[in-house]
Amino acid sequence: MPTQTDSPTRDRIVEAATDLVIERGYEAATMRDIAERAGVSLGSAYHYFRGKEELIGGIYVRIAEEHAEKARHDMAGQKKFLDRLEAAAFAYLDVLEPYRPLAEPLLALAIVPSSSLSPFSEESAPVRDTTIGLYQEVVDGSNITTDMRLLPDLPHALWLMHTGITLAWVHDKSEGQAMTREVLARSLPALDRMLWLGKMPLMRPLFNDAVEVLHLLRGGL
Amino acid sequence: MPTQTDSPTRDRIVEAATDLVIERGYEAATMRDIAERAGVSLGSAYHYFRGKEELIGGIYVRIAEEHAEKARHDMAGQKKFLDRLEAAAFAYLDVLEPYRPLAEPLLALAIVPSSSLSPFSEESAPVRDTTIGLYQEVVDGSNITTDMRLLPDLPHALWLMHTGITLAWVHDKSEGQAMTREVLARSLPALDRMLWLGKMPLMRPLFNDAVEVLHLLRGGL
């Protein structure tokens, strides 16, 4: 944890904030209410956290860690790249589920590139590395066959896809976000098959572009 | 315009808001300042607009219309699908450029699915239809060859890509958002080539998935 010193008061405030935001939504959970439920004064809450945004931010870390843990468990023993990728992706949706009430307000904060809560920010580097590392494991532990030039950028690209899944999941209006699951069930095997096509000479120019685009994205975001 | 009745006062408020937000940013442009610059009271501003968000929302319409106009001009006479698609995409980036100071705050509002400013919302239907219609023209005026089952969903899919481009552009940290342009320069030809591959029997299963995924997305977002 490269964050603050541990403090029971601090933890109580985070907990109160998470509960209240889940109960009432982001706007309706006022800093006064959060402080009151945590049994501290408003001033104390602001002593520990720069603002409401930072208070909420800690949840990201929790989600990423829960995801990594469940994904590692679910793909243990699996060898096929598709199996491992599916395990990691669906584990993410499982972990996300209870946090759904937080999805909209969290996304509104995280989408701002200059915000510390943005997945691309300097401050998010630890959480980002956790998830990229997980996808590295997805690749490394597998028997993937594709254009070898793609491999170094693949974990990062999968993490980018991971943020895309988040975006789709938040916007998914279907019951229990079934659409996101169905899209993954359809597109992950397709992705697997496309990667496999990377071995074919006919596909060479397409994979040239893919490698180049992934590099560009990595540099400019 | 299926919106409000025209009113000079209303227009003055919109203009003041746009200017102030570009000058100072979204947060710093207070409703009080906007009202003052427009020469009306705070209460009057709230008479015309439900809130700050709605006040800013009108800008979307303007961007979509400017884009459609420039794109139609730029692709006039072009027959090749790739040429038309590139014309439409790069026209969009050209149109977006002067609005860059608004990008972050606007995205923060638009990303919330329940917001009227979301590109997927009921209220955004007119703007959405404008842009989907433009991509329909991109396809219809072209000599595109691909798996025919893809065609009905293609304009909507291109609009989805269009919102993705917006997302990348807002996050693009490179000088003058050069990365987004380079990514497009690389990936649009690749997309064109992939669509062309839809004619090959080998690609049949991949295009089955593509058609299915596009349908799922269309239904669940």
Place this chain on the structure above:
DNA sequence: GTCTATAGTGGGATAGAC
């Protein structure tokens, strides 16, 4: 020096007189 409490400030939004 570390934490807490209190009393502000300013901004978004609303009610109701005219």
Place this chain on the structure above:
DNA sequence: GTCTATCCCACTATAGAC
């Protein structure tokens, strides 16, 4: 349809408690 007056919020400043 325009205004004034007011509410409630996030957030700040700062004095004091331990």
